[in-house]
Amino acid sequence: MANKRMELATQSDTPLFIPFITAGDPTAEATIDLALCLEEAGASILELGIPYSDPLADGPTIQAASKRALRGGMSLEKALKLVPEMRERGLTIPVIIFTYFNPLLQYGEERFAEQAAKLGIDGLLVPDLPFEESDSLAILCEKKDLSFISLVAPTSKQRMIKIAERSKGFLYCVSSLGVTGARNELDPRVYDFLKTVREASHIPTAVGFGISTAEQVKVMREHADGVVVGSALVTEIGAREQELTNKETRPDALEEIKRFVSSLISS
Incomplete structure (x- = not known):
């Protein structure tokens, strides 16, 4: 069962360490x-983002990645079909699909849940779907494990607690309001926020x-059960676009990315 992978990952x-x-x-x-490469470097769970032309929660780094992917013809359906290929090549960690609601709506929510379960996908994250409007999709996902x-x-503290109580898999804590993107400093208020959420959550928290x-x-691991790294990793990928595109130079580029990830998580 797909859910078994999530249990093993989150109970470790x-x-x-959750790369995007x-x-x-x-x-x-x-x-x-x-x-x-990311699993070899120590990833616990993989967030696989679906490129979208209007990614409201994403800053310029991930917007640029979406543009690169869309130019290459990537879509939600094609992205889902990458996962069984990853599994055939030996990927064992859970894969979470990170998609905005519009592509999901166009694809069909029931169709997505059915296909995701068949293709070895373990979960779904929709950043622009308010918690208050997510019941039907959450139920569909639960039916398909x-x-x-x-x-x-x-x-508000009341809303945070409500979300924490209903969450599955792991709880994604947003360190600050605004869009994604690498930051030199984090808002000091994040520590009280993480304490409140962690106390209310029955599952691991990742910031x-x-x-x-x-x-x-290193600092965030003292206040949450894990971290999500997106923009910093996507920047490294973008800087090696040509090398990763070329099959001959790809192995060296992957080694460089692996070293970057290892430097983040070995602290």
């Missing part, structure tokens, strides 16, 4: 190799949005 004594990559950035083949990952931001340095990873 090792702090969660954009499907199709820079190519479909490179995405598969990147997934395997998919973890519906909730985002919780530093808003993301702006986590981009080894020092930030």
Whole structure:
């Protein structure tokens, strides 16, 4: 069962490390190799982002990755089909699909849940779907043994607790209001927020949005059960676009990315 992978990942004594990559950035083949590379580097769970032309929660780094992927013809359906190829090549960690609601709506929510379960996908995260409007999708996911990952931001304490109580898999804590992107400093108010959420949550908490340095990873691990790293990793991928696109130079580029990830999580 797909959910068994999530249980194993989230019940481990090792702090969660959850990298985000954009499907199709820079190519479909490179995405598969990147997934395997990230597992080798120590990833606990993979967030596979679906490129979208209007990514409201994403800053310029991930917007640029979406543009690269869309230019290559990537879509939600094609991204889903990458996962069984990853599994055939040996990927064992859970894969969470990170998509905006519009592509999901166009694809069909029931169709998505059915396909995701068949293709070895373990969960779904929809950043622009308000918690109050997510019941039907959460129920669809539960029926197919998919973890519906909730985002919780530093808003009212009552709402934070409500989201924490209903979450599945792991709880994605947004370190600050605003869009994704690497940050030199995190808002000091994040620590009280993480304490409140962690006390209310029955599942592990992972903090993301702006986590981009080894020092930030180290600090956040003291306040949450894991970290999500997106923009900093996507920047490294973007800087090696040509090398990752070329099959001959891809192995060296993957090694460089692996070293970058290892430097983040070995602190």
